[in-house]
Amino acid sequence: MFKTIFKKLMDLLFIVVVVLIVFYLLINIRGMGQKDYIPGLGPYKIMSVLSGSMSPTFNAGDVIVGKTINPYDLKQGDIITFRFGNSLTTHRVINVINKDGKLLFNTKGDNNNVEDLESVGDENIISKYLFRVPLLGFVIMFMKGTAGVTTICFLIILSIFINVYKGRNKKGKKYRF
CATH class of the missing domain: 1.20.5 (Single alpha-helices involved in coiled-coils or other helix-helix interfaces)
Incomplete structure (x- = not known):
């Protein structure tokens, strides 16, 4: 009896995993040709962490999930992902400045000694950090x-x-x- 239930659960798990992989691939294949595409589902963005600048909050090799948000809803202490040159950076907001109706964010990595040199404009905000999945980023990097x-x-x-x-x-x- 237990063997039968276990086998059925394993079969179901296999089907669910395959369906999720296919679903994720179909959603993200269409965006791969677009410039500056970030994988995700709707407003949720899925990114791999490449450095330890935010340790111990999250580490290199983790996957973080963020949600697109109105920059006016961000406050000091929030963790944001933003465009910095040709790459994405995820750091903590340490100060919000409203300069002539334009928001600027001073940011800093939790593991860094100094804040980032340049302020981040509201047009460069990608998402607000929601949660992490430890070490999954290494698997994703391998799968790519x-x-x-x-x-x-x-x-x-x-x-x-x-x-x-x-x-x-x-x-x-x-x-x-």
Whole structure:
């Protein structure tokens, strides 16, 4: 009985994971050709952390999820992701300045000794930090490479063959979908 329930749960988990991967890929493939595209779902942005400037809040290799927000709703202490040159940076707001109706944010990494040299304009704000998933960024970085894509394809094909083989050999019946 327990084996049957466990097998059904594992089958369900496999299907859910495959559906989520396909769904995420379909949503983000269409944006890959766009300049300055950030993966996500609607207002939620998903990004990998590449440095330790915000340690211990989050570390290199973590994945952070942020939500697009009106810059006027941001306050001191919020963690924001913003465009800085050709890259994205995620730091804590240490001061908000309203200069002639334009918002400027002074930011600093939690693990940095000094604040960032330049203020961030409200037009460069991407999202406000919501939560992190530890170490998932390393997996995503691996999956983006050739070795990762090859490994994932191999594992999916292997899983399908194993399931088909088990289904064909179970009680002498042929596998049915």
